[in-house]
Amino acid sequence: MISQALHTLQRAPGVVAVLVARSFALMQVREHGSNRGRWVDAIVEIGGGDDEAAGAWCAYFGWACWHIAALALGCRVTSRTSGGVVRSWHYATEGERVTGTPRPGDLMCIVRNPAHLSAVRQGQTVPGHMEIVRRVYGDGSLDTIGGNTTGGDSAEGDGVYIHRKVYTLSDPRLIGFIRPTLKRLV
Numbered sequence: 001m002i003s004q005a006l007h008t009l010q011r012a013p014g015v016v017a018v019l020v021a022r023s024f025a026l027m028q029v030r031e032h033g034s035n036r037g038r039w040v041d042a043i044v045e046i047g048g049g050d051d052e053a054a055g056a057w058c059a060y061f062g063w064a065c066w067h068i069a070a071l072a073l074g075c076r077v078t079s080r081t082s083g084g085v086v087r088s089w090h091y092a093t094e095g096e097r098v099t100g101t102p103r104p105g106d107l108m109c110i111v112r113n114p115a116h117l118s119a120v121r122q123g124q125t126v127p128g129h130m131e132i133v134r135r136v137y138g139d140g141s142l143d144t145i146g147g148n149t150t151g152g153d154s155a156e157g158d159g160v161y162i163h164r165k166v167y168t169l170s171d172p173r174l175i176g177f178i179r180p181t182l183k184r185l186v
Contacts (some may be wrong), residue, residue, distance in 0.1 A: 013182055014105015014133075016069035021132045021145040022162070024065070030159035035148065043147060049083045059085045059130045061147025061160065062107045066180045069105075075182040085109050085128030086120055089175050098177035101169075106133045106177040108144055114172040131163065133177065140169040 029039040041051035046067050047060030063081040070077050080091040089097075089109045098106050108131045111117050116126040131146035143164050150157035153166050167174075 017065045017105040018134050020065040020068045024160040025145055025162045048081045058148040059083050059088055062130045062132055070182050074185050077180050078183045079180040085130045086125045092178045096178050098179050102133045102177040106179050109175040110173040120175055141165040142167045
């Protein structure tokens with residue numbers, strides 16, 4: 001029975017990433033100092049960053065949730081990761097960029113200013129924000145979970161929060177969605 005459940009989850013690893021993100025939100029992970037704190041530092045390290053740099057950590061949060069989910073499933077993340085949202089988008093392969101409706105676990109990438117979207121399309125790096133998709137509604141609204149955010153629509157915050165219908169698929173700041181790839185461990 002456990003092996004059957006594991007096999008089912010391995011086919012939907014994004015669900016596990018959402019459960020990891022939700023756990024951080026329920027733990028009420030918050031900063032203690034600017035972009036610092038025991039849990040924030042751990043998230044940055046797991047996501048591939050250096051906790052001593054103490055920079056924005058929303059992208060590290062998304063990647064950390066995927067790294068933890070992958071480990072729980074006996075896999076590793078093969079996507080090229082980055083602490084920069086737009087850099088993560090540029091690193092994503094064509095197969096990792098979601099076409100169509102996102103699924104739970106996909107990483108939502110937005111720019112902070114809609115005027116910067118054209119710069120991203122030209123390969124430039126501008127300030128952005130990343131959250132994990134928790135649910136997609138028929139009207140195009142999204143439930144997401146984000147790190148380095150607030151309870152509202154903010155790319156600079158103090159913790160991990162669940163956002164219900166704050167973002168939509170038609171948001172003018174939306175760059176797109178990344179679906180990380182995994183490989184089974186030997």
